[in-house]
Amino acid sequence: MKRTMIIEIICALFIILFVYAALTKLLDYEKFRIQIGQSPLLTAFAGWIAWIVPVTEFLISIMLVFVRLRLVGLYAAFSLMVMFTTYIVCILTLSLYIPCSCGGVLEKLGWKEHLIFNIVFIILAAVAVLISYKKVKPIAPVVVALS
Amino acid sequence: MKKPIILLSGCAILSSLLVVVLYGFSNHYIRKNNSFLRVIVKDAFYGISGKDLKYNSYYIAGTTRRHVYLANVTAPLHLLVLNTKEKDSTGIAITDSTEITLQIKNLERLTYKRPRISVLEPYFYIMDGVMPSLYRGKLNEWEADSFMFDKAAYFIDGIPVSARSFAIKSISGLTNEQILGRIKADSPYVKFTPGILQKQIDGKFCTDGMLHYDRAEGKLIYLYYYRNQYIVMDTSMNVTYRGNTIDTVSHAQVSGAKISSEGSYTMSTPPVTVNETSCVSNGLLFVKSPLLSKNEDENAFKWQSAVDVYDLENGTYQFSFYVPKFEGKSFREFRVVEDRLIVLYDHHLEINELNMKYFSKPESIVF
Numbered sequence: 001m002k003r004t005m006i007i008e009i010i011c012a013l014f015i016i017l018f019v020y021a022a023l024t025k026l027l028d029y030e031k032f033r034i035q036i037g038q039s040p041l042l043t044a045f046a047g048w049i050a051w052i053v054p055v056t057e058f059l060i061s062i063m064l065v066f067v068r069l070r071l072v073g074l075y076a077a078f079s080l081m082v083m084f085t086t087y088i089v090c091i092l093t094l095s096l097y098i099p100c101s102c103g104g105v106l107e108k109l110g111w112k113e114h115l116i117f118n119i120v121f122i123i124l125a126a127v128a129v130l131i132s133y134k135k136v137k138p139i140a141p142v143v144v145a146l147s
Numbered sequence: 148m149k150k151p152i153i154l155l156s157g158c159a160i161l162s163s164l165l166v167v168v169l170y171g172f173s174n175h176y177i178r179k180n181n182s183f184l185r186v187i188v189k190d191a192f193y194g195i196s197g198k199d200l201k202y203n204s205y206y207i208a209g210t211t212r213r214h215v216y217l218a219n220v221t222a223p224l225h226l227l228v229l230n231t232k233e234k235d236s237t238g239i240a241i242t243d244s245t246e247i248t249l250q251i252k253n254l255e256r257l258t259y260k261r262p263r264i265s266v267l268e269p270y271f272y273i274m275d276g277v278m279p280s281l282y283r284g285k286l287n288e289w290e291a292d293s294f295m296f297d298k299a300a301y302f303i304d305g306i307p308v309s310a311r312s313f314a315i316k317s318i319s320g321l322t323n324e325q326i327l328g329r330i331k332a333d334s335p336y337v338k339f340t341p342g343i344l345q346k347q348i349d350g351k352f353c354t355d356g357m358l359h360y361d362r363a364e365g366k367l368i369y370l371y372y373y374r375n376q377y378i379v380m381d382t383s384m385n386v387t388y389r390g391n392t393i394d395t396v397s398h399a400q401v402s403g404a405k406i407s408s409e410g411s412y413t414m415s416t417p418p419v420t421v422n423e424t425s426c427v428s429n430g431l432l433f434v435k436s437p438l439l440s441k442n443e444d445e446n447a448f449k450w451q452s453a454v455d456v457y458d459l460e461n462g463t464y465q466f467s468f469y470v471p472k473f474e475g476k477s478f479r480e481f482r483v484v485e486d487r488l489i490v491l492y493d494h495h496l497e498i499n500e501l502n503m504k505y506f507s508k509p510e511s512i513v514f
Binding site for chain 2: 028030031033034037038039045046075078079080082083085086087090126129130133
């Protein structure tokens with residue numbers, strides 16, 4: 001398989017994942033905001049995060065659509081998935097109770113499946129980033145503004 | 148090839164750090180309430196027996212000195228009875244267990260939503276407050292019969308007080324707030340007693356708590372989850388007095404919100420739980436509190452949980468003791484029966500013997 005093809009597939013997967021996750025959150029925004037507030041980790045920032053998370057997911061999806069922005073998008077996607085995963089690990093190991101507000105069918109995943117799912121996506125993003133360096137020169141040095 | 152790897156690791160480290168810092172902040176914010184003192188008793192009890200239950204869905208339906216009755220939320224008619232024998236010469240009590248499937252007499256169709264089993268010698272009760280129904284059967288016969296069926300009311304939590312009466316916590320149809328009441332065999336069958344629970348925020352979450360019956364003293368006790376107060380009542384629900392737990396959270400810190408797409412009312416922020424779980428025995432109130440006191444080490448709750456003891460006679464704080472965690476998990480429920488401390492963990496049960504020099508009522512304890 002060609003490298004570009006692999007990158008395209010990975011980007012497509014991310015776009016599907018993020019658009020789906022963001023839509024399910026925004027479609028029932030009221031519920032999502034409350035669930036975020038219930039999280040022992042995010043209580044104080046619930047109002048902000050309830051907006052930032054779906055908007056970021058959309059932005060990354062848009063970046064992944066355009067070839068010029070793809071690399072930044074992949075870095076961003078990678079960072080976001082790392083954040084989600086850290087969140088899961090924190091919640092699983094440190095917290096008393098474990099809420100979830102990933103949206104849609106993702107909510108039905110158990111925490112272990114969730115962790116594996118996330119790690120697979122982190123690896124995918126890393127792979128896409130690494131192989132896109134091999135052939136095509138990156139557009140410009142990238143600063144990740146998200147984290 | 149070096150640059151992307153560095154960049155990726157940079158992203159990974161920064162992102163995970165951000166989340167960890169967020170966590171640190173909110174954790175600090177939850178735990179900061181500690182301007183009170185605990186008197187810790189180190190030799191409050193010693194372990195005598197433990198049992199692996201395999202499932203984490205068990206709850207304590209009732210206890211006597213010889214038996215522990217465990218019911219299961221996922222198997223409503225299953226009852227696990229643990230028999231504790233007296234200590235043998237080696238000082239260890241051996242526990243054996245019997246699994247029982249409860250029968251219900253004359254049952255055409257079993258309709259239940261949230262059945263809970265409760266044991267008060269010599270009976271066991273199956274109570275459902277969502278699909279209101281009450282069943283009662285004798286211990287050792289294990290067959291329940293419909294009981295005061297037509298007099299049942301909706302309730303959130305109910306406990307048997309005598310063979311023919313229950314104390315319940317329900318939602319008032321008038322105010323849509325939590326209310327305490329009684330179900331009795333004679334008229335008026337269901338009687339609510341407004342005014343016992345005092346609304347601070349929404350009357351639903353802010354008044355939530357645990358209902359206990361101290362059979363030895365004939366007292367009903369209601370302990371709030373989210374504020375430092377408990378209410379002592381007689382069996383007709385006349386308030387004897389309102390007592391305070393040692394922490395300083397006198398005003399509940401909860402907030403509720405409606406999710407219209409689900410038609411539900413839920414908490415919108417994690418509540419500050421003051422009293423996690425509790426039990427009463429022989430005029431003493433035992434409260435598991437997740438709040439660190441001023442004189443406790445930061446890491447005091449890493450391996451253990453604190454239980455505070457109050458004398459219900461006059462509402463005074465007596466002392467506290469630690470109960471160790473099991474496999475990293477704090478206990479879910481506990482009971483005290485005479486000199487036995489029964490502690491239910493995730494999927495494990497421990498039976499301990501209390502050091503009665505602290506727990507026998509009449510003499511006052513001197514430190």
